[in-house]
Amino acid sequence: MDNQRGKGLSFARRIYTPRAIGSGFGGLALIPFLYPLDIPIWTWALLLVNAFVWPHLAYQLSTRSAYPYKAERRNILVDSLGGGFWAASIQFNPLLTVIIISMMMMHNVAAGGPKLLLRGALAQVIGALVSCLLFGASFNAHTSNLQVYACLPVLILYPFSVGMVSYGLAIKLAEHKSTLRALSRTDSLTGLLNHGSWKDLLQLKFQKCQQNQSSATLALIDIDHFKHINDTFGHLVGDSVLRQLSTELQQNLRAEDLAGRYGGDEFCVILPNRSLSQAKEIMERVSQVFCDFRHAAEPELRVSLSVGLASYRLEYEDASAWLNEADKALYIAKKTGRNKICTGAADLLFDSAPIDPLST
Known part of the structure; x- marks a missing residue:
């Protein structure tokens, strides 16, 4: 009415x-x-x-x-x-x-x-x-x-x-x-690109890298033990954790970097004209500030990130192959202890030193 x-x-x-x-x-x-x-x-x-x-x-x-x-x-x-x-x-x-x-x-x-x-x-x-x-x-x-x-x-x-x-x-x-x-392009909770919009832009960036022979790096980010956070502290606290990661990404990325919520507790970032080492430095910075997050109502809450990186390579047939390589790197990070940054087999494999949230 x-x-x-x-x-x-x-x-x-x-x-x-x-x-x-x-x-x-x-x-x-x-x-x-x-x-x-x-x-x-x-x-x-x-x-x-x-x-x-x-x-x-x-x-x-x-x-x-x-x-x-x-x-x-x-x-x-x-x-x-x-x-x-x-x-x-x-x-x-x-x-x-x-x-x-x-x-x-x-x-x-x-x-x-x-x-x-x-x-x-x-x-x-x-x-x-x-x-x-x-x-x-x-x-x-x-x-x-x-x-x-x-x-x-x-x-x-x-x-x-x-x-x-x-x-x-x-x-x-x-x-x-x-x-x-x-x-229609934005995730309502985090304000980042939603899954579909981010994948559309990934396809465009992949084509641009092919045409211009330019560099770019993908980052897939997973909040460690997010289900446990939801089960222990409740979904409202879980939502605040998701929003906090969104905030840290927006504050630490350039305007041309494309961050999105891939689904659930997974986030994704396209870093154009960034090498693997540069992307690693950026993700380490994001991980560090995210680990410093404290929830006012739940001071015992601790958070950390696992990150998989994959740089653009000429041998990738399509954007899905590139994304799959980042997903494999994320899998390695999660299976080898979490709270770290890894790359897939297509790149030089490296692990970052774990970022201990308890030490912050």
Whole structure:
């Protein structure tokens, strides 16, 4: 309910400015067309209300309604009813009648598409019939210079206002689309790339390494004994550990490095233009600061990382082979005591000295 009302209020705000400009300058344009005609005084009062009071009244009716969207669509039909009434009241002068019909069509299509366009057209016909019943039906094709000049402001300003509203809406839609795209690529807990997005980028980086003969290193990271952490301290503490590792990665990596959550307690990093030794230094730094992590509610909690590294090599047929080599290195690190950094057989095998979290 609140979400629908919010959308309705936004809709009413978008309509307000074009309506105020169209009604105001449209009302001024009507004056030289109505003045030569023998119309009753109440018609001038109605024109004043329609031109300068109705836009603000319509906005209040919409924003104060429990269903602003429906209320605003009713207001749009009132606009169309008035447009038909004034077109007939000026004896269907071709110039201003076409302007009124064009404004109504633009207004209705922008607000509600073909369905509202048809309903608006029906409202215009009803408004024209009411005017014909009151003043009689007639046609006047003559247009003076003054009448032409009176139409110029509305011809310029109304399309401009509709265009600006449409532009603002397009910008918001683009921002929402960008946000949704980012959310679809991001792991909700850690803020890093999710599994699918990271693997897509891995494929792109692999192709770039092939084409440019450039270097890069993969790192697969596993939080040691993470299941035990969850079982012992609870999932909320486990989530805080995952977020902490995400924070350390973001703070210790370059903008061009691509970190993601591979799944569960496993993380993955692509380090473009980094040699194996450089990647090792970076991962050692991340491991060290991560080992220093202490949870305020669980001071006895200790954490550490196992890391598998694999540098890009020409003999890899595809990105999966490269990733598999890093996975093998991670397996070695976990099977040989954890809390260390290892590489696979395709690279020079090395182990880092274990990082003892108890010594920090």
